[in-house]
Amino acid sequence: MTKKTAFRIFLIGTLSSAALFLWATYDTQRQVATLSHVDKLSDEVVAGKRVFERHNCNDCHTILGFGAYYAPDLTRVVQRVGDDGIRFRVKHPEQAFANSWRKMPQQNLSDREISDLVAFFTWVGEVNNNDWPPQDSRKRISRGEQMMVAKVGVSPGAAVFQTKGCMNCHSLNGTGGTFGPALDKIGASLSAEEIGKYVRNPKGVNPKAMMPSQKDNLSERELEEVARFLANMK
């Protein structure tokens, strides 16, 4: 091989890849409006994005999987913890994370800024991004749930509890989140029906409840299974 041939290899390699890349960029620009629902990209959402950046949130959290890995991904945070959950965590991190061994800083945001932030997360949560992240994907987790029931032989309710995000806030036997109460003894005070009712609409039972309603997150069958499972925790 001569130096001239080598130079040709360099030229062809670079130009062909660049051509493909630039074409795909052009096409992506065309499609991104639909994929990210640009019609819903309001000034409020953009204001929220500015709040998100001004407070450097992205250097602890990831969003769309990018950023730092110190705190949970925020792509589907609205689906996961609900509007109120976000508001409480941002407004009173010292309370929200009092029992957590990892803390979140107090950012001193106004209510307006927090609303913008929620609008931003709501918009991001609807971006069509090939169903990522898996932990918040309804499709994937149902598969994990089936797998656990079939292979490991856990009860269907236990599988729901583990795979449907309950453990983001609640714990069993010391494993799980510290945001909500531990549920090791929940069956001693509540029956399966009462648990089911609460999970469907927490605010209906206790107006001060922080927990988001799971009616859209869980099917009727899953709701019953998880309630029965928890009622046995005595």
Add this chain to the structure above:
Amino acid sequence: MEYRSQKVAYWYFAAALPLFVLQIFLGLYLAFSYTFTVPQSVVDVFPFATARAMHTNLLVLWMLLGFMGGTYYIVPEETNSEIFSVKLAYLQLIALLAIGVIALVGFFFGWTKGRPLLEIPPPLNYFVVVGALIFLFNVGMTMIKANRWTATQGTLLGGLVFLAVLYLFGVPFYRNEVTDWYYWWWVIHLWVEGAWELITASIFAFVLMKLTGVERVVVEKWLYVEIGLFLFTGLAGTGHHYYWIGAPRYWLWIGGIFSALEPLPIILMLVDTMNHVKERKNPIVNRLTWTYAVGCAVMHFIGAGIWGFLHTLPQINYYTHGSQVTASHGHLAFFGAYALLNLMTFYYAMPKMKGIVEYDDTRGKYGFWMMTCAMMLMGLTFGVAGVLQSYVERVLGMGFMTAQSYMRLWMGATFFIGIIFLAGVLTTVTDLLTIRPKVRAQA
């Protein structure tokens, strides 16, 4: 050292080294925060996010200073001429350092653009652009005036121009988060898998040529093939960052295929280095410089080649994306490809600029091995944590903090190995700054 103006490089290197040390201290704070509870009162004042912004920006700053110093060292020898303006080179160094210090202090007080790795806020980032333009002007004028073009020089200039142009895509505010990430990767990915690879490939070619004495025509022939492959796989390979951001689905194919090929140029570089070392025409005078050259090629291959390949396919990346697996890859790749390259250049050039032909490499050897072994281990501990996270959080769906509690042990191990790494860095930096001639025992 053949030209007086090459001496500028020394100050670039000397400025880069303390920043490297500072970067590691902040890294330790980050690993500590993953393992132990930092109380609310501290978190409110000095959050993880601030430390992380400092950690990553220090990395970029010291490495860019290294590249720039390297350029000022190489260009005179390649062009057979003095640098166009030595004053401008010093001015640019002072300007960049000032920007860096202001940015770091600014981060502490919450002055940030809030985009990871590109936190330097406007108008400070405009000054970064001005600094880059001064640098390019100075280097470009030197080359144009000398008019003695070589492939090494061309690649270097091409890489530097590409680097500066790409930075511009990170400057504007994007309303759409999806578009924002799309162009964020034009800076980050096309830097590390495009522009920076061009710069390192040419610096590496230069040092190999000088060190081994292998003919220019052979070294530069392979340089063309390498950078051709780097850009062929790297440009379209940007697609592996577009899987889950809301870009069209064909990126899974483009990203998957091209990034699966990304190890090829790195393998070629490794084989090529080994061949040049084997067919050397020069005797090995400073063994440590050679160790760095080979170490860089090997660690570049492990960190960027293997570790990158492991989680680049969409089927795997779906579970590992945005987890500690990425941190593992990032640390190994940056260390292997860029930290070792810069340190190799420092070990090659700094003794020469002090007029030392053969330097005492006792301390330097300890430094190299402590850093390299510790980083390899850290790659593994981050990796184990990442696999645990992918499984517990993403496959089982047990929640972020549950996964973190399983990972805690491994992040703790990372912290303690990080202390060894710091010791290695301190040894290396001290050695470089106080490098001494080798004293031969009297016969």
